[in-house]
Amino acid sequence: MRRVAAAAALLAPVLATVLSACSGSTKDAAAPAASSAGPVKLTVWFMKDSFTDDVIDRFKAGFAKDHSGLALDIQIQEWDGIGQKVTSALASNDAPDVIEVGNTQVAEYAASGGVTDLTGKTTELQGADWLPGLAEPGKIDGKQYGIPWYAANRVVIYNKDLFAKAGITTPPATRDEWVADTTKLNKGVQRIYLPGQNWYTLAGFIWDEGGDLATSDGTAWKGGLDTPQAAAGIGFYKELQALGKGPKDSDEANPPQADVFAKGDVAQLISAPGGAGAILKANPALEGKIGFFPIPGKTADKPGAVFTGGSDLIIPAASTHQAEAYEVVKALAGEAFQTDMAKAMSYVPNRVAYASALAGNEGAEAMAKGAANGHTTPNTPNWGAVEAKNVIKDYMTKVLTGGDPQAEGTKASQVIAEILNTKS
Secondary structure: OOOOOOOHHHHHHHHHHHHHOOOOEOOOOOOOOOOOOOOEEEEEEEEOOOOOHHHHHHHHHHHHHHOOOEEEEEEEEOOOOHHHHHHHHHOOOOOOOEEEEEHHHHHHHHHOOOEEOOHHHOOOOOHHHEOHHHHHHHEEOOEEOOEEEEEEEOEEEEEHHHHHHOOOOOOOOEHHHHHHHHHHOOOOOEOOEOOOOOHHHHHHHHHHOOOOOEEEOOOOEEEOOOOHHHHHHHHHHHHHHOOOOOOOOOOOEOOEHHHHHHOOOEOEEEEOOOHHHHHHHHOHHHOOOEEEEOOOEOEOOEOOOEEEEEEEEEOEOOOOOHHHHHHHHHHHOOHHHHHHHHHHHOOEEOEHHHHHHHOOOHHHHHHHHHHOOEEOOOOOOOHHHHHHOOHHHHHHHHHHOOOOHHHHHHHHHHHHHHHHOOOO
């Protein structure tokens, strides 16, 4: 899922209120010119599972109605290898016109010089009302390269029928209760689907223990997977993962965990609330049977730590349709799409004014509670390289298949330190 720095402090109070009631191109975007040569075709990259087909189709229909001279080609991209794919696209002469990127990746992409500076458009986009935790990561050296799009954090999505059949009437509030309830689920049911490389979930368990993925003393970075806190975090992950049948050598996208849950015999999984949309698309019969609760913490007074993720929109400097691409960004960041997206996907919209769209949403309520203990990945442009090399994923698989947590953590931490301390 998607990246956003320091969003959690903002998401929790905003949602609670609602629910209780490097340089780049400085090309600017002017209004698109009319053309007699037919509509201008714009290529837009969305990430897989960001939105349901219905949400995308409604956006395309509305955009076509308001922009008769523009034609959208929305292409869905896989998360695996996306960093290198975006980097290559930005350096090419045939880049897409608009790209969805993780918030914490904006600095890395902007450093390449291949991203259009949209600072001059922030007033028109009502940037003063953006959630700061969403807007700040897209602003590099005072220039706005990434336009904040949406945010979310993970919750537990569960099958209410399967929980009820096991006599579980109240979702667990602590880790101990979570393990006990999961163990109690009936035989023949996959009690939890947790693939072995869901590293965002592991990060939450490490944060719960007081550790981190990496730390900096201001001069150098040090990997954090060789600490007692990381050992405790992966220990709990291993205990929980063993209660289900998830693969130890793949992540939530392989196979798509929504499809696994949609079969009807999986009791729970960990996902952003919007993942329920993909589940219902695969199996509409589960309508009304899906529930949500925050990832439990070590004690009932504090939810489990979560990675607060989000996406930005960027315009590659190599796009030959700068003005038209901006029209797409403006529409995606505007009220019609933001409110529809929030209601359909339970994502947090980019402006405070749009947050009312989440009122009465069960998934958003669980997400809001979890956001109170939100965290982010280490704040460095080099973090993307850690993800691209699957350092944490490989570490998890090795530990889950019998490797020594300390030995594997030491090796992984050394690789993380080498990557983060590499000068660009």
